[in-house]
Amino acid sequence: MDIEDGHDYESLGANSTMAQNAIAGAMAGIGEHCIMYPVDSIRTRMQVLSTPELGTAIKDASKKQLRNHKNLWKGVYSVIMGAGPAHAIHFAAYEFCKEKFNRKLASNTKIRAPGSSFEISNQLIASVLKQRMQLRDSTYRSVRECAKKVYANEGLRAFYISFPTTVSMSIPFQSVQFATYEYCRSRFDPEGAYNPKAHMMAGAVAGAIASSVTTPLDVVKTLLQTKGSSKDAEIKTCSGFREATNIIYNRHGIRGFFRGFKPRVLTNMPSTAISWSVYEYFKWFLASEEGDKFIDRI
Structure with a gap:
């Protein structure tokens, strides 16, 4: 499938505007997180279980959560509010920095852009609210109620207590994800054309590897x-x-750091595949004549 305006697809990062990259990124982030949200809820609940028998706990938790599947969607609006702006900045920064670095190095090496710092600061509060509402015994009825009660009971620090851990996880996660995606994409589609199948496969592999190494x-x-x-x-x-x-090591040993490993990988494989597929599609669409008309309307 070729670009109507004659642009080489691999060069769309340079030919497309910052606004186009941001819109594509926002759509990718919302699609990625919303579709896989129920599985992510199961992962959260598995990770906070206090029972020492991890295997039994996982089986019991899964059965209970599947019977009460509606609760698995609690907090999804916090993701929509956080993922859209965060991924818009994330992908826009990625394309901008990748183009600058590639031009400076005068090579085809794919450089991982430092967009994770933007995403971390934008999504940290949303992540706290999301996980509080995902808990099985959560009584919060809305994101707003959750935010007000957390702030009233625990103060502003509650939203940022995991900041060092989030930074230390997000940087290797995004680095591995981007590097793996670019490598797999170049292997699955050497010509660099718009190829939905290649984007999806590369995204799935990247999500699986990145989530595996950062689960602890x-x-x-x-x-x-x-x-x-x-x-x-x-x-x-x-x-x-x-x-x-x-606390985790004393109670459960090394195995404790891999609580929710399977649902985390099962969440990130399709979600990263969806994210890159949606992003690459909108990047392609926004660079076309129809995309130009769409940009003009908004």
Whole structure:
């Protein structure tokens, strides 16, 4: 499938505007997170279980959550509010920096753009609200109610307590994801044409690998972000990364850092495939004549 205006698809990052990249990124972020939200809810609930028998806990949790599937969508609006703006900035920064770095290095090497810092700052609060509402015993009826109660009971610090862990997880996650995606994309589609199948396959591989290597940090992040809703005194008073790590290790050993591993990978494989597929499609569409008309209308 060729671009109508005659642009080489691989050069769309340079030919498309920052606004086009941002719109494509926003659509990708919303599509990615919303479609896989129920599976992500199961992953969150598995990671905060306090029972020492991990295998039994996972089976019991899955059965209960599937019977009450409507609750798996609680907090999805926080993702929509956070993912759209965050991914718009993320992908726009990625394309901008990749083009600048590639031009400077005068090579075809794919450079991972430092867009994760934008995404971290934009999505941190949304992530806290999302995970609080995903808990099985959550009583929050809306994102607004959740935000007000968390702030009233725990203060502003509750929204940023996992910031160091989030940074330490997001940087390697995004680095691995972008590098893997670009490599797989070049292998699956050497010509660099718009190829939905290649984008989806490359995204799935990138999501699986990136989520696998960062699961231990994700478990720590989940504990910190949900500690205010915990009935466990030790978890509730946990003050940071080191203490959270000690709690997980003392109770469950190394296996504790891989709680929710399967649903995390099963979430990130299709969600990353969806994200890149949607992004590449909108990037292609917005560079076409129809896309120009769409941009003019908005």
